[in-house]
Amino acid sequence: MTISASAFPRESSLSPKMCEEAMEWWLEMQEANFDSPAQAAFMAWRSEHPLHELAWEKALALGEQLDSLRTRGDPNLARRALLLPSDEGLSRRRAIKGLALLLVAGTGAWVGRDSEMVSRITADYTTGVGEQKRVALASGLSLELNTRSAIKARMADQRWHLRLLSGEVLIDTALNPAPLINTAQVRVQASSARFTMRQFDNGSTQLAVYRGSLEVIPTQASNRTALQAGQLARFGPLGMLDQRAVQASAPAWTEGMIVANGQPLQAFLDELGRYRHGHLGCDAALANLQVWGTYPLADSDRIINAVAQTLNLDVQRFTRLWVNLRPASANV
Structure with a gap:
């Protein structure tokens, strides 16, 4: 059952990341290959956190406004503006970022002139x-x-x-x-x-x-x-x-690396998730498995595969937005 946005008294608790993910899902649904596994991953994302449902309702509302552009001269205007590659116009990443800011703005984050969201938009x-x-x-x-x-x-x-x-x-x-x-x-x-x-x-x-x-x-x-x-x-x-x-002489990310020194798996995935869109997680029973290693950040999918191989885990990829690690014995 869909939860009404009115059930959340503090809409301002929506984070930009949640809004980015909601707009990513909205854009995914515009693609022809949004199949059953993708639908299952989307439903899992919605149920993962109560505020995901609110972010999705906001995304739908904004999507309706974007759809209205299709009635103004060019029926593909909204879609082209969102999905053009960066060398032809607005990049997908920039579009998602901008749409996410609109979502957060719609939740009341722009109430004060000094709000962090206003400041972020005008950041140098x-x-x-x-x-x-x-x-x-x-x-x-x-x-x-x-x-x-x-x-x-x-x-x-x-x-x-x-x-x-x-x-x-x-x-x-x-x-x-x-x-x-x-x-x-x-x-x-x-x-x-x-x-x-x-x-x-x-x-x-x-x-x-x-x-x-x-x-x-x-x-x-x-x-x-x-x-x-x-x-x-x-x-x-x-x-x-x-x-x-602090043991290091510089943060690993400045050298294009991410380091795990016995970090719990879920904590490591949360950290790696900062560098990619969508959900990256693991089954709850695996959350405290220790992760070791130094990995190049340039390819987060390779990091996920390497960690999974080391820990003898399976990688579930429903879409590029939903990745989950589970025990290898769960294979069917």
């Missing part, structure tokens, strides 16, 4: 799924954005002010005065440092320092924390949540 630098980007803001200040990231950058009072809106960024700075870097949870000052800042969906910010030191102030507290090279810490708006050592 962004990356899509699986994309990375390097930016030299000034001599002595460079950024490298990881997948699904957005950041604002401006100069004010002779100082750089950065705000990470989503995703993850590697910042390398040797400027004076020190740039100020914010997220929703922390304010960071770094005069000479190389570090990553990552914004999690659960409302926390992670900082990992590879060179130099940082001064960190939670947004809703006055206490200051100094982080030194070799330290990693996660913060909420009221203070530090946990801290541990």
